[in-house]
Every structure is written in C-alpha cells, then in structure tokens.
Amino acid sequence: MSAVFAAHPVFLPMQLRDLDEVVAIEREVYEFPWTPGNFRDSLQAGYDCRVYRAADNELIGYGVLMTGLEEAHLLNISIATAFQGRGYGAQLLEHFIALARERAARSMYLEVRPSNLPARRLYQRRGFRQVGLRRGYYPAANGREDALVLSLDL
Numbered sequence: 409m410s411a412v413f414a415a416h417p418v419f420l421p422m423q424l425r426d427l428d429e430v431v432a433i434e435r436e437v438y439e440f441p442w443t444p445g446n447f448r449d450s451l452q453a454g455y456d457c458r459v460y461r462a463a464d465n466e467l468i469g470y471g472v473l474m475t476g477l478e479e480a481h482l483l484n485i486s487i488a489t490a491f492q493g494r495g496y497g498a499q500l501l502e503h504f505i506a507l508a509r510e511r512a513a514r515s516m517y518l519e520v521r522p523s524n525l526p527a528r529r530l531y532q533r534r535g536f537r538q539v540g541l542r543r544g545y546y547p548a549a550n551g552r553e554d555a556l557v558l559s560l561d562l
C-alpha cells in the first residue's frame with residue numbers, strides 16, 4: 409500500500425509507531441520530559457492520544473487527554489520547537505477541547521508551571537482560569553516548582 413498524505417495538517421490517533429518521533433520532540437521541549445513508558449501507558453489506558461502532522465507527514469506536535477466522569481484532563485500538549493509560535497498550539501488545544509466535549513466532559517483541567525509563560529498565555533487567551541495551586545508539583549532544576557491548576561467550562 410502506498411502512503412497517502414493529507415493536503416493540510418491533520419490530527420490522528422497516536423500509535424506505538426509514532427513514539428520515537430513523539431519522544432524526540434518531548435525531549436526537545438521539556439527539561440523534564442515524559443518517558444516512552446508514560447506514552448505507552450497512556451495509549452494502553454485508552455486516553456485520547458493524538459498526533460498533529462503536517463502535509464508532508466512531519467510531526468508538528470501531539471497531546472494526551474484523559475476523560476473521566478464529566479471531567480477532562482489535558483495531560484500533555486506539545487509543539488515541536490520549529491513549529492512554535494505559528495498558531496499550531498492553539499489549534500491542537502482547540503482539537504482537544506472539541507474532543508472533550510464529544511466525550512461529554514463539562515470542564516477541562518490542566519496543570520502548568522508558573523514559569524511557562526507561552527503556555528499560560530495560550531490557555532488564558534482560550535478562556536482557562538486558575539482554580540488551584542499544587543505546591544511542589546513539578547521537578548525543577550533547583551528543587552520543585554508549583555503547578556497552577558487551570559480550568560475551562562465546556
């Protein structure tokens with residue numbers, strides 16, 4: 409079978425065969441990246457894992473959404489450095505918001521480091537509001553960093 413590429417960026421279910429590329433971006437964009445096992449566990453658990461691919465099949469980004477009873481939790485959203493600042497993160501976030509609504513979630517939650525200003529700005533512009541703070545949630549170069557807990561009503 410020959411490969412058929414879409415004419416525009418597409419969202420696709422993440423597969424095990426995507427993991428090498430996913431993990432390469434993960435290590436590029438985070439100081440404390442998820443391991444391949446974290447992604448495998450998410451796939452196995454049935455979370456909504458998506459890849460965002462350009463027309464030439466290059467991996468733009470990916471994310472992982474966990475949906476429980478009326479609540480969706482965005483566990484990961486990442487855009488490759490070369491593609492950042494071009495609106496792809498906003499599109500990927502929108503895709504997960506639509507997916508959470510499809511799953512009948514009434515609100516969506518995520519955690520973000522206070523120091524991650526680009527991500528905070530993205531979420532704020534989309535209407536997320538801070539609803540909590542988890543002290544020392546993240547590993548950091550000099551100890552631990554808090555997490556802001558943000559939420560969006562769906």
Ligand SMILES: CC(C)(COP(=O)(O)OP(=O)(O)OC[C@H]1O[C@@H](n2cnc3c(N)ncnc32)[C@H](O)[C@@H]1OP(=O)(O)O)[C@@H](O)C(=O)NCCC(=O)NCCS
Pocket residue numbers: 437438485486487488491492493494495496497498499519520521524525526527529530533
């Ligand atoms: C956060 C992230 C997903 C945003 O994706 P992106 O494609 O770069 O963002 P977009 O181009 O869609 O921009 C959306 C908003 O983010 C902000 N933003 C994006 N890149 C930025 C940068 N380098 N500096 C400051 N703000 C930035 C902008 O405010 C932009 O809004 P605008 O319309 O006012 O310009 C991406 O930067 C990323 O993957 N970062 C590393 C991983 C990460 O931190 N993930 C989030 C963990 S909570």
